[in-house]
Amino acid sequence: MNTPTAISIQGVSKRYDDLQALNNVSFDIYQGEFFGLLGPNGAGKSTLISAIAGLLEVNSGHISILGSDVRADYRQARQKLGVVPQEIVMDPFFTVRETLEFQSGYYGVRNNTAWIDELLEQLNLSDKADTNMRKLSGGMKRRVLIAQALVHKPQVLVLDEPTAGVDVELRQSMWRFVRRLHSEGHTIVLTTHYLEEAEELCDRIAIINKGEVIALESKQDLLARGLGSKLHVRATHAIETVPEEYQSRVTRLAGNELDLTIHRDSDSVMEILDRLRAASIDIDHVSVVNDSLEDVFVRLTGNQEGK
Numbered sequence: 001m002n003t004p005t006a007i008s009i010q011g012v013s014k015r016y017d018d019l020q021a022l023n024n025v026s027f028d029i030y031q032g033e034f035f036g037l038l039g040p041n042g043a044g045k046s047t048l049i050s051a052i053a054g055l056l057e058v059n060s061g062h063i064s065i066l067g068s069d070v071r072a073d074y075r076q077a078r079q080k081l082g083v084v085p086q087e088i089v090m091d092p093f094f095t096v097r098e099t100l101e102f103q104s105g106y107y108g109v110r111n112n113t114a115w116i117d118e119l120l121e122q123l124n125l126s127d128k129a130d131t132n133m134r135k136l137s138g139g140m141k142r143r144v145l146i147a148q149a150l151v152h153k154p155q156v157l158v159l160d161e162p163t164a165g166v167d168v169e170l171r172q173s174m175w176r177f178v179r180r181l182h183s184e185g186h187t188i189v190l191t192t193h194y195l196e197e198a199e200e201l202c203d204r205i206a207i208i209n210k211g212e213v214i215a216l217e218s219k220q221d222l223l224a225r226g227l228g229s230k231l232h233v234r235a236t237h238a239i240e241t242v243p244e245e246y247q248s249r250v251t252r253l254a255g256n257e258l259d260l261t262i263h264r265d266s267d268s269v270m271e272i273l274d275r276l277r278a279a280s281i282d283i284d285h286v287s288v289v290n291d292s293l294e295d296v297f298v299r300l301t302g303n304q305e306g307k
């Protein structure tokens with residue numbers, strides 16, 4: 001693949017006292033990707049994002065944004081990058097518009113009123129432009145964070161759990177806007193605990209666990225990994241017993257309904273159904289449900305804390 005690199009992460013390690021938060025992390029994110037960074041709580045995602053933003057001194061390794069090193073060429077790298085942080089820190093006495101103007105000044109951007117107006121409109125904030133930040137709801141503050149990250153029109157946008165605690169309607173309108181930015185050529189990096197969101201939006205996904213990258217694949221490849229699927233069987237009568245060889249795979253047995261985990265590569269569904277029939281299970285209906293990203297994530301990280 002010859003696509004230019006948007007974010008290059010090379011051999012990055014970070015230690016907090018005796019805790020290794022990042023351990024020799026290396027991967028590239030390409031221009032125009034919608035990239036997902038997933039992992040359970042405490043995996044090291046926010047540490048990596050702070051390092052990408054050039055806000056954290058790492059113990060070893062290098063990170064660059066479109067060729068600019070985030071430490072050595074901090075100002076250039078920051079011009080190319082917008083980061084929507086997880087935590088809301090804002091001056092409560094500024095209005096929404098003042099907040100965005102102040103942020104523009106920080107990047108040395110002037111005369112960008114038209115772009116600020118567009119951001120306000122796209123994020124449904126136009127009627128709040130002159131409202132003080134302290135009077136906004138949490139969801140509205142999150143929208144201002146996104147606008148703030150975009151005032152200087154960065155090529156690369158990193159969103160650290162932007163939809164935590166945001167209602168469904170707002171989440172959808174935020175994603176519409178982020179998708180539009182992506183379709184216009186922006187590189188988007190997303191961390192989220194809503195795995196269905198990552199499944200819907202991201203082209204490629206890295207899973208971090210205990211400071212290490214444990215998977216880095218296209219979403220399709222990740223979803224095709226491992227066991228793969230669930231076989232759902234409905235019988236015409238209550239199912240009394242399941243053949244012994246399948247008992248360890250039963251995830252649900254209730255009345256005439258039975259769920260079994262199956263391995264897409266090595267199991268023959270027809271053979272399983274034949275054996276169930278031979279065990280006097282009169283099959284009425286069968287369906288195969290593929291693993292979700294959440295199933296794969298839980299299997300790879302071995303816990304459910306990332307939910």
Ligand SMILES: Nc1ncnc2c1ncn2[C@@H]1O[C@H](COP(=O)(O)OP(=O)(O)OP(=O)(O)O)[C@@H](O)[C@H]1O
Pocket residue numbers: 016017019021039040041042043044045046047048
């Ligand atoms: N400033 C700090 N000092 C000491 N330890 C820290 C500091 N910041 C983070 N850690 C620890 O480093 C590890 C990685 O934390 P980090 O916030 O990067 O994880 P995360 O993947 O973003 O988690 P979450 O999903 O909960 O936001 C955790 O064990 C955390 O407690």
